[in-house]
Amino acid sequence: MFTFKKLAHAGLGFLAVVLAARAQNLGRPLTAAEIAKLDLTISPDGAGLPDGSGSVAAGAEVYARKCQACHGAEGAGKPQDRLTGGVGSLASDKPVKTAVSFWPRATTLFDYIRRAMPIQAPQSLTNSEVYAVTAYLLSIDGVVVRDAVLDAKSLPLVKMPNRDGFVSYWPPKK
């Protein structure tokens, strides 16, 4: 073990030398303000969620105008992905994977809508509109109540139906 540790240290030392030789130090320091503008990532714990809030009712209105043409009434799908329904079907012979039945985190819904939707004008919704659409979609299957209002505090607390449905295969099993 001792020898192995010594070897490992020598290896790390060598790696450090190699990395130092490669470093050009040409990165431009980023300010906190620049990072805040760049960073679209929402973590499962809610880190990164912006200010604003949205109700189910407001979301229904946004959905009708900006989402329904692709995702159908109440997220039923067609021509594009089905977003709602299928809750409780995953263990059946005919599993129906939708955003509500399958996705483990409400933060993912917010993150994805904010960065990528609507497809013809991504990143055009206000943060409150994104909260609202998220609330509306979750209300259709009763994941949130009909008078729910989502914001940075309440969204990460939403328990998705398939919250515990994923088994991580990283690192790979031997």
Next chain:
Amino acid sequence: MASGGPEFAAANGLLDRRILLGGGLAAGVAGLAFGQSAEVAGTGSPEWMKTPGRTFSGYGMPSKWQEKVQRPFTPAPGRAGTGSSRTPLHLLEGTITPNGLHFERHHNGVPDIDPSKHELAIHGLVRRPLAFSVENLMRYPMETRIRFIECPGNSGGYASAQPAQTTAGGINGLLSCSEWTGVRLATLLDEAGVQAGAKWVVAEGADAAAMSRSVPLEKCLDDAVVALYQNGEAIRPEQGYPMRLLLPGFEGNMCVKWLRRLKVTTAPVDARDETSHYTELMPGGKARQYMFLQAVKSAIVKPSFGLTMRGPGLYEISGLAWSGAGKISQVEITADGGRTWAQAALGEPVLSKALTRFRLAWKWDGGPAVLASRATDETGETQPTRAAWVSRYASGQFYHFNGIQSWAVAADGTVSNVYI
């Protein structure tokens, strides 16, 4: 092993792989493969020898006679830039994919990025958040590696109940292999100074989907590259110009194109493309997540659907094998639906996490035959049968398919997809 003389290696006409490695029947195979010479000297030259050819061009294009060699794709109304096009593997040779034929998978079109306005940001759990301009990245030491990229949805059609009657490229063409050159990601992360507790890196693209994936920090510090060049030229817009993440052997979807941001974190973010997509539901309702490695796999591309055999005789069976875990160590071929197998010759050099071309001479007697290939990688993993693969998952799952694939050759020479 099988009857019929010393050169046969398995039943139904499979010959010894050494026949392709020099001498033996190789000359015969070449002669048959290339056919007769197009012209006879002395009795009149073709028109193109009697007039000057065309002038130079700034950027060369394939011969107009090759215009049918295209990436098939189906544009979706209203979202033309979402979906994929596939490499026509059955119309290509060797192991390197021409840049114009590398498969595409876009989530909202190909952005037209001005490199002077693009930076790669590294932030999160780092001591010095940094942004790298393209110009500055070009000044770092470069590494060049031949590596495949495969979409984790590739060959998903094989999970369907009935075999899809389409080409080898149609089935397996979300797979390409290039010589990639770029800057080792570990170099840039080291410059930013990764902090204690960091375990993941969230990568993001500058496309209209802001494609985002969580990558284990371990991989980022290992062989990950911020790739700037593909087969010697700047990466094409469809492949991420001006830069993409290259994670050798991992899901193509994680090799984020138009790379603009890397956020170092303690945990994965459960991005849409690592929950909704590229996870497999198992019987019982749980889903496998973070299956990053593209497992050992192979496909025969010649003969294959659409490439009709022209009568009994000597043919070369040829295909591609690859593994995200390392080098291919062995490819076996059957011509009798899996009862007997012969070893194929592997094209040298066999590279880690790259396509390997395999070949085997086949004396087709003109009768029905079922061809299949089975690859093993250097970690000892072998492709499962299709049935074994399908049995692992709930109904309708198709990501990460790596089961054995097979083609039926009929007596009239037509080739169809078949399950064995």
